[in-house]
Amino acid sequence: LRFDAKVGKKEIELPDMLIAEGLNTTAKNVSARDNKPQVTSDKFQRVIQQMQEADILFLIQQANLRNSETTTQQMKDLQEALKEANANERKAIHSLEVAGYASPDGAQALNEKLAKNRQDVAQKFLAKNLKKNKIKQGIECNITAEDWEGFKTALENSNIQDKDLVLRVLSMYSDPEEREKQIKNISAAYKNIADEILPALRRSRLILTTDLIGKSDDEIKNLSKNDPAALNVEELLYSATLAKDNGEKIRIYKKATELFPNDYRGFNNLGMVYMNEGNVAEARRCFQNALQIEPNNPDVNYNAGVAAMSDGDLAKAEEYLGKAAGTQANLSAAMGTLYTMKGDYKKARSAYGQSTTNNAAVQQILAEDYAAAKKTLNAVAEPNATTAYLKAVVGARTNNRADVLSNLKNAIAQDASLKAKAANDVEFAKFAEDAEFQAIVK
Numbered sequence: 001l002r003f004d005a006k007v008g009k010k011e012i013e014l015p016d017m018l019i020a021e022g023l024n025t026t027a028k029n030v031s032a033r034d035n036k037p038q039v040t041s042d043k044f045q046r047v048i049q050q051m052q053e054a055d056i057l058f059l060i061q062q063a064n065l066r067n068s069e070t071t072t073q074q075m076k077d078l079q080e081a082l083k084e085a086n087a088n089e090r091k092a093i094h095s096l097e098v099a100g101y102a103s104p105d106g107a108q109a110l111n112e113k114l115a116k117n118r119q120d121v122a123q124k125f126l127a128k129n130l131k132k133n134k135i136k137q138g139i140e141c142n143i144t145a146e147d148w149e150g151f152k153t154a155l156e157n158s159n160i161q162d163k164d165l166v167l168r169v170l171s172m173y174s175d176p177e178e179r180e181k182q183i184k185n186i187s188a189a190y191k192n193i194a195d196e197i198l199p200a201l202r203r204s205r206l207i208l209t210t211d212l213i214g215k216s217d218d219e220i221k222n223l224s225k226n227d228p229a230a231l232n233v234e235e236l237l238y239s240a241t242l243a244k245d246n247g248e249k250i251r252i253y254k255k256a257t258e259l260f261p262n263d264y265r266g267f268n269n270l271g272m273v274y275m276n277e278g279n280v281a282e283a284r285r286c287f288q289n290a291l292q293i294e295p296n297n298p299d300v301n302y303n304a305g306v307a308a309m310s311d312g313d314l315a316k317a318e319e320y321l322g323k324a325a326g327t328q329a330n331l332s333a334a335m336g337t338l339y340t341m342k343g344d345y346k347k348a349r350s351a352y353g354q355s356t357t358n359n360a361a362v363q364q365i366l367a368e369d370y371a372a373a374k375k376t377l378n379a380v381a382e383p384n385a386t387t388a389y390l391k392a393v394v395g396a397r398t399n400n401r402a403d404v405l406s407n408l409k410n411a412i413a414q415d416a417s418l419k420a421k422a423a424n425d426v427e428f429a430k431f432a433e434d435a436e437f438q439a440i441v442k
Helices: 073-087 108-132 148-156 163-172 176-185 187-196 217-226 233-242 246-259 264-277 280-293 298-310 314-322 331-342 345-352 358-366 370-378 385-397 401-414 418-423 426-431 435-441
Strands: 005-007 010-012 047-057 091-101 140-144 203-213
Touching: 047 073, 047 108, 073 091, 073 108, 073 203, 091 108, 108 140, 108 203, 148 163, 163 176, 163 187, 176 187, 217 233, 233 246, 233 264, 246 264, 264 280, 264 298, 280 298, 298 314, 298 331, 314 331, 331 345, 331 358, 345 358, 358 370, 358 385, 370 385, 385 401, 385 418, 385 426, 401 418, 401 426, 401 435, 418 435
Parallel strands: 091 140
Antiparallel strands: 005 010, 047 203, 091 203
8 A cells, every 4th residue: 555645734755555465366267168058959860760550350269360451541551661661761671570469358278379370360461461572571479368458558548337447456456367257247347348348459460660761970961061951950950060160060050040940959059159169249149049939948048147157247147047947967066156256155165066167176275175176176077277277276375386387387388378377376476486487487
């Protein structure tokens, strides 16, 4: 402090008063950029499975294949799907299954035989059809002797009187014979069951699973560059994950916002890339566009909060981060950053928890927990110049000259601007006259 002092008209000289040898700015090493923005993922699937089924119904206690059952629309559709999957290069038969069933009335031994015979009949019919159409495909076979699951599902979806009573019987008894006996005792319901439920369970089921094969990475990259309108939104967003540089990602996400303006993901992911590029103003604009479409989306609110912190707008940051609560994996660390910027170190420490980031280490240094800070910095997933600089700060505070010098060299090698910062940082005041320190920061 310097004073101008007068007594009357006489000026009095007072000596300068030393308050401190510097201002500690270690808290300013906290950076909102330490909190990575959150991408919203595409739902692109290279292979999508489709299933098609057709039932062949049989008369009670019979396994004879009736012509009427081989010409149903279900069967025609399945046969066409088989031929299409075999001929289309974008499709492939994943599996073909025949399952034989018997309704859960009658003796167990008889039902097993019926189910097996029904499966065999359907398998032979299907094999003949495959041969006719020159399709080479194996057939998986299985049987269900007494289809209680099918019975329960059909009953639940019916309007049969006393169906709730029958369903209670199913839950009370597991033995098939006892179940059948108890159900038959409900005479009013059983006649309807015999007429409406059981006939549909006397069947063989043919199940075709087809793989719908999507575009290759090379196809998607080529279309993304030359004809992006030929891609659906999932393919276009996926193409950005194949891009190797941020410029290409920005081009793709911009195109996504043009072609699919009602999908918030294009705007959010574009903002994410701008954040990674350090263009906070453009990032905030993109996140605002995304929030207009999905105002309560936790990922977008988290990103908007990080961007607001980067701009120093702590009030807005707190508002956005509050809407990301409960779903964002990185939210606690972001709240720790916010509290540190606001100077509330107690809340910051609680928010960071076990986070292993530069920002968490700054808070630990401020709390003088140097062992914890050193452990955190050693565990940072992607250490950078700030990580090394903070290690040097910890070294200075624990009087470890070797740590100060080695880590400062590392930090400055990654970011030359830290040379001037270290030269004037009060954290290193006690090393100011050290020749090796001076050589590093010159």
